[in-house]
Amino acid sequence: MPSQFYYLSILEKNLRYKKYVIDKKLCYFKPHATKIEKSFSEEVIFGLGLKKKMIQPKFFYDIRGSDLFDKICALSEYYLARTEIEILNNIREELTMILDSEYRLVELGSGSATKTRIILDVLDKIQSKIEYFPIDISDILAESSEILLDSYSNLHITGIIDTYEDGLQFIEEYDDKKNLILFLGSSLGNFAETDTMHFLKQINKTMKRSDLFLIGLDLVKDKKILDKAYDDSQGITSQFNLNVLQRINDGLGGNFDLNKFEHRAFYNQELQRIEMYLKSKSEQIVHISKTNTDVKFNKNELIHTEYSHKYTIPQIKQMMNQCNFKINNMWFDSNQYYCVLLASKF
Ligand SMILES: C[S@@+](CC[C@H](N)C(=O)[O-])C[C@H]1O[C@@H](n2cnc3c(N)ncnc32)[C@H](O)[C@@H]1O
Structure with a gap:
């Protein structure tokens, strides 16, 4: 029983x-949808509010x-x-x-x-x-x-x-x-x-x-093999990385201009890990309407998006x-x- x-x-x-x-x-x-939306919005806003900005890699994976x-x-x-x-x-x-x-x-x-x-x-x-x-x-x-x-x-x-x-x-x-x-x-x-x-x-x-x-x-x-694996010649990894900003635009009413950010990925030999970032190409302010948040970026400032140890x-x-x-x-x-x-x- x-x-x-x-x-x-x-x-x-x-x-x-x-x-x-x-x-x-x-x-x-x-x-339930409210739990998913709540954790996405809370974790994204928390990560973008840090001194070293970050977005959790789990948020890469919407259908696109x-x-x-x-x-x-x-x-x-x-x-x-x-x-x-x-x-x-x-x-x-x-x-x-x-x-x-x-x-x-x-x-x-x-x-x-x-x-x-x-x-x-x-x-x-x-x-x-x-x-x-x-x-x-x-x-x-x-x-x-x-x-x-x-x-x-x-x-x-x-x-x-x-x-x-x-x-x-x-x-x-x-x-x-x-x-x-x-x-x-x-x-x-x-x-x-x-x-x-x-x-x-x-x-x-x-x-x-x-x-x-x-x-x-x-x-x-070898670092060369690793660098290429995460920064491919067709730019697919770059699209994958930038897509997380699109997801914030779609889900949280963000106004990220994807052309103003670029994909950065390299192997850090000392720490034995690929580090992946989105780099702001200019000084800019992004507004996220659903949380009424403004996120300020300096030129060349990085958002950390993934490690791959x-x-x-x-x-x-x-x-x-x-x-x-x-x-x-x-x-x-x-x-x-x-x-x-x-x-x-x-
Ligand atoms: C690197 S892919 C690997 C997919 C597949 N196992 C393979 O080897 O090709 C990671 C998968 O895990 C899912 N994922 C990433 N972070 C997750 C998390 N924190 N919890 C649950 N699923 C997660 C993603 O949606 C994605 O499908």
């Missing part, structure tokens, strides 16, 4: 989320941002996506041996769920019913879930359109099934250093002993160890540009 906690947790979920049932194989949960990210993944300079796909393709057989019929797939930052298909193919071989719980802040989750259902007749999807942290909490409260948690695209590298450890610990705390964690991480490499193999081992993970397998591509690792809870 379900416990009192079970009923309380359902009640709390109803307060936090609106449930959308598309059909018997697809439903998703999304926080997610589409631009997919275009970035197809660029020849952006080795990350094709390298991760190469590794995942190479380990299909091994994963078939490691996984079993009980694992449910939970994916953090599923995006257009392209790489997910490799894991779904593996599960398809060993499961008669595949359960998939994508978590993504972007509405692209709803679109990509419908597309996936066309390819897998035995797939059942419960999506959570929310932040990684709240999505994980949702899963933790949902039930006790065995999870394979997937975190691809080296998205962990987007966290600031202190937040990285905090988030890895949250994932670890969410996991049961039988759960597995499959994560892709980008490795330290790169790791050495010893650093990865140490980080995982400190967050109570046991590394079961580490796989690399032939250039050692990228690493996919499988871990469980100590």
Whole structure:
């Protein structure tokens, strides 16, 4: 018989989320519109009010941002996506041996769920019913879930359109099934250093002993390769970066003139990270009407929009160890540009 906690947790979920049932194989949960709008406006205004201005990278991903990210993944300079796909393709057989019929797939930052298909193919071989719980802040989750259902007749999807942290909490409260948690695209590298450890610990705390964690991480490499990957010759990364200002214009009534800002991205060797900024080309004042805020920019002033940390193999081992993970397998591509690792809870 379900416990009192079970009923309380359902009640709390109803307060936090609106449930959308598309059909018997697809439903998703999304926080109420007021929560989404409130956190977007509060976090943007807070970040633009700081001495060193910043906008959180999670705000890149409206539908247009997610589409631009997919275009970035197809660029020849952006080795990350094709390298991760190469590794995942190479380990299909091994994963078939490691996984079993009980694992449910939970994916953090599923995006257009392209790489997910490799894991779904593996599960398809060993499961008669595949359960998939994508978590993504972007509405692209709803679109990509419908597309996936066309390819897998035995797939059942419960999506959570929310932040990684709240999505994980949702899963933790949902039930006790065995999870394979997937975190691809080296998205962990987007966290600031202190937040990285905090988030890895949250994932670890969410996991049961039988759960597995499959994560892709980008490795330290030549600065020239890294600089090109985040400042491509076709200017798609620049459009992706500038789109966050358009999103503020659309969602918060901002009057950012995108021509008055430019994309800056470079690899900081000492701190082992790509740093991405939007640079104000002139002195200017931007008005954000929904919050009645004026934001003043000096010429050449930067808005920080993203980090993408790169790791050495010893650093990865140490980080995982400190967050109570046991590394079961580490796989690399032939250039050692990228690493996919499988871990469980100590
Ligand atoms: C770098 S993309 C990776 C997409 C996909 N996993 C891949 O490897 O190609 C990051 C994805 O995570 C989502 N995302 C970014 N920050 C997030 C956050 N804080 N909470 C939930 N989703 C987030 C974005 O919407 C996007 O789809």
